[in-house]
Amino acid sequence: MKRKAEKQQSAAPVSAMSAVAARRARQQQAQAATIVKPDVVVEITTEPPSKRPRRSLEGQQITHNCEESKGRRTRSSTKQEESSPPVTRAGRPKKTLKSDQLESPSNGVVEENEDSDQEELEQEQREDDEEMAEDEVASVIGDADGYESPADTPAELQNFPLSKARLNKSNIIYADDDTMCVRIKEKTNLALLGQYDLWVKRGVVSLMGAKLHPSARVYRVYAPSTHSLPVVKCVSGVDGEAEVEIRSCKSGLIRLRDISPLYQKVWNEGNTAADKLTLKSALKNSRRTFSVLYTSADDSLKRHLRPLHLDKKWSASMKALSQRHGQLRVLVCGPKASGKSTFSRYLLNHVLSPAPETENGYINTDGCAFLDLDPGQPEFAPMGQVYLAHLRAPFFGPPFTHPSLDDSRDGQILRAHHIGATSPKEDPDHYALATMDLMEQYRSLLTRYPQCPLIVNYPGWIFGQGLEVATWLIKSLGLSDVVYMSEKGPVEVVEPLNMAANEARIPMTILPSQPTDFVSRSSAQLRSMQIQSYFHLSHPSGLTNPLWSGAPLSRTRPITVDYAGEKQGILGIMVLGSHISPAMLREVLEGAIVGVVAVESPNAIMATATGSTDEPVDDDNEGDIDADEDVEMGSGEQQVDGAASGSIADGILRTPEEDLPYLCVGAGTSVPLNPSASNCLGLALIRSVDVKSRKLELSTPIPSSRLHDAIEQGHELVLVRGQLDNPNWAVSEEYYSARAAERRYQKSIARGKKSSHSAVGQDKQNETLAILRERIRRASNVPWMTVVEDNSRRHREAVARREKSLWRLRKKAYPASESETDW
């Protein structure tokens, strides 16, 4: 079966590929294909699909590097979730109508009980969490992506070593209830779970690829259990030791667990033995936002925790690549789940490591450019976008801890294009154009920062068209290196890539893929976590680190924009893919995620239809781009503005009932915006269409200054409705939040009983509970969601099974996985 699919793919490679890319790629591709094809069939029979059997060989070894570990699913023995300051937040969430009467009683209870016995509290919480965990898992069932499948808990080492260093009196310099300063011996390391600020005081440590020298700078590190744990390793020390201070931090990210089950059991839990050692007896009960783990058995939730040690080949390659300094232009590609993004992240951190002047004379002052071409799991943006980012400092954490860059001093997104899908295969032409445009941006960035290296992260789409695009990129981007993240081929992919690299005279490095075989979140789940994080993140001015809000979106004030009338704030609404009946536009918009795109010139819409056949690829249109960016803004604004509305007006159709401006160009399927004249500002969630006042109600984390700038420059705003994952997370936020509020209150009552000074009367408690239950009831009765009490044995068993399971990565390097769902 598989082989058949294989043959078909390689036999008929060229289809709707970008005219641009195709023209380039086709001839060479054809040659390559003919040469390669003979081996294809033979190879497959001998070689098993990528590296599935890996873990049977290496599972027992400590090489388990990167990538995620197991989350809540192993909760065989449990403790309460999270080190939780929010216990105190019990009665908070009902800001609604009745809130005022309620606020005082609940807070009273909570305040009162804060100092009650922690142990008891944990008991209580354990029970409550049990209950929650059940339905949280249920709601998540069944969104496996093509290459992952639910797996039962592997009978693996429960006692997986995480840290080499051991803390004792002599290496703990000082410690209090949220800080810990320790010395780490050279070549040993410390694994921490949770969130913390790291300050290197003496010696040099490495962390997630970055080499950190002593400096005044404090780095924020996010180490959730969903990904492999970063380890703080002493590379070289003073007297053989490095000294680091680790401090608890509050980012608000923990609070997201109230609104999404996916964010539950993600952070550190209780105090480990090592934590207790560093906490003086008086502080035994205090909770830091991080925990030191010696082995995975230290985790009270018994999660699938793995440390992130670098494979030797990885670090050697990173070192070699970073030797190129400002000349580095590397494309990282490989099959799905092979560790491309992990490697890219590490390489990026490595390149961005602030080396002290003395080390080798090279100082990276120009930062590093990151061209992220993976719309399925972007590093610094929510799904559906490809973008060019300019980064100045390393980032420590998985993507959901930095879902956007807000022009902070550490990095900014220079330009982004909304692909509107989690896979480029929906419209490879548009994807290729977007890539070319971003490369142009990089070139113009080079004029300002001549020593700025480039890392290109390519998606795991390396079959058929994906391979064509990849080979074409290798040939046309002017790279310095190609990294392929799998030692197991497949040959029909590696060979063409190799040939393309040869042709472009650039070296291709083949690295082993990441050794992880199990993850606790599927890629669809990670996407959901990331986009939720994106919508709850803010970058308050004056703070170095971002903050997250745990309030459900439905409880935040909507932003409105007129879609018709004098003050019409958006030019139109575009639906990618097949045209839909205009009468359905509202149906498709409400409760959906759209890209907010600034259209820079009228060509953005019309030119794509005709213009894509000539070459936006060629270097010679650099001038055009610059013109778009610089010249027009200054002088021709008004003109552009007028022209835009003039020519685009033809493409705009008013929907019969709502008067929505439906922008649809093209025959049968809509032509996307031309990347060379458009820039995606970010995503918005359309909450509803208010037909009466002709307004859209939305939520968006896009800073209003960006919208302002776009309008100021005479750009028009277009909302692009693509095929991104449905925001189920947004629909259910209020429900989970209501559940969390009730659970908390129950806990506080229980605690009140135990500590026997119940300040609030039974009646008052019941009243509060009734209000909280009412809130749950209301929250479970919302559009697009149904909450059913399901007590059938089958459901229970399914849930129980899921709880213990992980996602097994098939790491399939075969197109069969692509044909199904997404990747």
Added chain:
Amino acid sequence: MAKVTFTAWKTKAQLLDVRSEFYPPAWYNGPDMRSHACATVEAWKLRGNVPHHVEATALLTDAILHDDGQRNSIFSIRATYSAAFCRFVTGLVDTKVTGPRRTMFQRAMDLGLPASFVELRHEATHREPPSLVVLRKATQRSLEWLWDNYWANIDSDGVGGATVPGHDDSIPMTTALSQVLQEFMRGSGSRPMQKKRKREQEDATAGRLLEVCGASKDGMNAGLAALSTILLDSNLLFDSERKLGDSMDAMFNKWDPVLQQVAGFHSSVLLFLSEELVHNLVLNAATESSMNTQAEGLFLWLEHLLTAPVWELQRPSFPRDYILAVCNAQSTHWTRILAEKLQLQQQDTTAVMSHTQMTASTSPKRLAQPAAVEIFSRKLQEHGWGFAEKWDSRPLGITSSN
């Protein structure tokens, strides 16, 4: 154990609409809405979470609509039928199954899918597209199969998956209601139940009561009114062995959860119930005596509804003025006390109201909400950007105007 599912349709009603567009009832003679239904499903697909049965129905219907020999070539008609039919069968049989490998035929059997469908699918994918006669017939049968296996069952349960035994239409509503109530009484008998079991039972009872009331020919309110009447007429709200002066708490505890669940969906139940209570209290001559157990019971229920904190939320729908009027008109021992209580409470609430208003206006949360002016520049506001002016927390997909 709550199970959260997401649907492509906003409300269940939307799905039912689409059903009647796909499968118009026999008496329907309006315009053909099938293409509208197809467009709707198409739009839903963009959102995801569309059950395969719904999608398949749309595809098959679309193929039928495409079957027009005058305008389309025979090949394209056959191809459309084949494609729709193959997707229908493959999608059903292919749903990712964990467990032992099984053949397509075996899985089809499990699903109750005719074996001929699998055969035809095989033919359509691997050989010539079957003849139009065969395809038309198969499409028709598929749509019937889909009706029987999906569409026919969607009324009763939450999502449109498993079926819940519905109540029998032939029984009059009152009988159905008493059945449910009697069952509840029996179930919650004397022996103490596990908390969880109890809650489940209460949920189920409330759900069934709502269902029966909703099915009433004269609308929900008629159903709820009937429910209130039955509750009182069958003396379900009182313990028959109760003596004068005994506490009613056991009865309150028993009924409150169920009644509240019902009231949560339709607060008018409180209106009907309290009216019924007060009518019984006033209109029955025997209840005038201050020593009548029955009268005391009625009074205690009214007082409970009026003052218990658990009913706080629904209290706005309590017909205060009406009851006060009735009490004043028919002065007995019990109505006098009730009237006093009502008047007292009224004074209290006005005090509380003004108090909450005061606190609300100074609530720091309101102040924290930055004015639109500060966030959106003048330019942006001129371009129609701003914050919603009137805003209360409401779920996605709900506008202020509806």
